[in-house]
Amino acid sequence: MTGANSYFRTMTATATVLVLAASLSACFDSKPVTAPSGVKSPPTSTVTVTAAPSGATTTTAPSAATTTGSSGTMLADLRLGRRDDGDRLVLQFTGAAPPYRISRTAGPVADCGSGNPATGPGEFLVLTAEPVAMMDDEGRPAYTGPATVAGPGGAISRAVITCRFEAQLQVAVQLTGNNQRYTDSTLTGPGRIVVDVKN
16 A cells, blocks of 8 residues: 555656646747737838949039120120220120130131131231120120221221130231230229230
């Protein structure tokens, strides 16, 4: 009887250990926990980063050196006059006098647009100014005078507009002699470029 009781206690203890082991295994099960029904998972957002194309270009806004429009000064007048010691060329503008350069060259001087001769032979002072707008916003030029202006008969024979193209103004001043001295300057109110050629 004592042996039977001992066997029964041993089996009971073994069964208890097995039940505890099963309970612990259930507690540490690796299965994912599913949220109860009616509870929504927080929304997720996806951010996509797109690299710029390898051939991408950057467009630069046009500069103020345009051939039309109010953004640039325009030629308003071209005139020649006599002075005591020589002749004077005046280029008058609708705004400030633009940057310019003067070179001495032998003619003929070519038209900058067509490349054809715009003058005959002779000695010239070639004045190039830019940027100079050719027309206003409505397509009207400020200067409507002739392209060739005759000199007063002293140091300057004539002045010829040889270029009004792509914001560039060029005036060829034909001299009556050789190696004549000259001075140039700018004036304001209105903007002017002045060239004085000595006799």
